[in-house]
Amino acid sequence: MKIAVSTTGESLDSLIDERFGRTSQFLLYDLEKNTYSLFDNKQNRTAPQGAGIQTAQNIINAKADVVITGNVGPKAFRTLNAGKIKVYLATGITVREALEQYKKGLLPEAQDSNVEGHWL
Amino acid sequence: MQIAIASGKGGTGKTTIATNLAYFWQKQMKKKIVLLDCDVEEPNCHLFLKPTWHSSQKATAKIPSINLEQCTYCGKCSDLCQFGAISCLKDNVLVFPELCHSCGGCTLVCPTKAIIEVEKELGEIKIGAQDNLQIIHGYLKIGEPMSPPLIRKVKEQATQEDLIIVDCPPGTSCPVIEALKGSDFVLLITEPTPFGLHDLKLAVEVVRDLKIPFAVGINRSTLGNSALKDYCARENIPIILEIPHERNIAIAYSEGELLLKKFPQYEKNFAPLWSYIQEVISSCKN
Structure with a gap:
């Protein structure tokens, strides 16, 4: 099972990025192998619109099963939901802490988008 | 011929100038004039011209609808769409x-013809008249975030033989570009305030990029300092209209009265x- 965590840095000790669609990268953690890789999201960071949808599509293509991020908007949530990806919310902690809390079942699962979409 | 009234700020x-210009020209020239109110998020030319409305129609745009039974999930549609709409x-x-x-x-690239287009409501287009002046406005449906498709539909109502005045939406983004398209001349309205000058500079960049001849009109021209006029002089931009900052003008405006009807002395x-x-248009054509 693979978990994609939006993050501001490049290691397990980097902080979670609260933004989903406009995070600079995701850390993709493989729970079985206990390994991780990074995937870049910079292209969506500067997208005029649809960043959440495109990012969600990338997550689906990366075959992640779970996303951990700070906030997720309505279109991103709809896309992730259609891709049967579960979304868990965490802020102000490191990727490592978020993964630990996820494993212990401490992170809340988003049942719907928790923020409004934003328009430029 | 199409003359656009626009502004950065x-x-x-804009509406004051557009409505008065339309009123003045149809009175002077005894010629049919079409005023297109393209500020579809807030159309208000009719508040001053008080036309009799003749017709009203729903404006729609086409959006894709997917027949999943025919879809092979090849992803060509979503790869093509630059706006992330699929x-x-x-x-x-x-x-x-x-x-x-x-x-x-998306309908063109779909290899299995699984995408058909369905109508989405954009808003309403109303056509009315007062004397020789035809007024056409678009009213964007509440909650609809994109106005350019409706602006395009409003502009389709006029023909190139008409003398068209376009009241543009404010700003310098897509709706403004859509409203300016096809114009032979743009009158950029501004005011002598720091915001007015700042946003004028942005609007000037836009019309220069679109290569449409333009000039500036200053509203409330007796306000502020000389920074606006200094800028226009420096940039070689002619100022062809000034309306002073007068309490009486503001009162008439707030009561929905047309400036030139109430104070014909400003016709000059x-x-x-x-x-x-x-002259500008014919010199550009030569």
Whole structure:
């Protein structure tokens, strides 16, 4: 099972990025192998619109099963939901802490988008 | 011929100038004039011209609808869409109508013809008249985030033989570009305030980029300092209209009265515009 965590840095000790669609990268953690890789999201960071949808599509293509991020908007949530990806919310902690809390079942699962979409 | 009234900053007096110019020209020239109110998020020319409305119609745009039985989930539609309005997943395709620009590209690239186009309501177009002046406005449906498709539909109502005045939306983004398209001349309205000057500079960049001849009109011209006029002099931009900052004008405006009807003495401010604009347009064509 693979978990994609939006993050501001490049290691397990980097902080979670609260933004989903406009995070600079995701850390993709493989729970079985206990390994991780990074995937870049910079292209969506500067997208005029649809960043959440495109990012969600990338997550689906990366075959992640779970996303951990700070906030997720309505279109991103709809896309992730259609891709049967579960979304868990965490802020102000490191990727490592978020993964630990996820494993212990401490992170809340988003049942719907928790923020409004934003328009430029 | 199409003459656009635009401004970078909102609230500078575009509608005041557009309505008075339309009124003045139809009175002077005994010629049919079409005023297109393209500020579709807030059309208000009719408040001053008080036309009799003749017709009203729903304006629609085409958006994709996916027939999943024919879809092979190849993803060509979502790869093509630059606006992220279609998302192709492994066993589902999502459409986000609010992001769709109605280009129709997805239906063209779909190899299995699984995408058909359906109508989405954009808003309403109303056509009315007062004397020789035809007024056409678009009213964007509340909650609809994109106005350019409706602006395009409003402009389709006029023909090139008409003398068209376009009251543009404020700003310098897509709706303004859509409203300016096809114009032979742009009158940029501004006011002598720091915001007015700042946003004028942005608007000047836009019309220069679009290569449309333009001049500036200053509303509330007796306010502020000389920074605006200094800028226009420096940039070689002619100022062809000035309306002073007068309490009486503001009162008439707030009561929905047309400036030139209430105070015909200001007709002299508008009088030189026609021949000036004609000259510029014909010199650009040569």
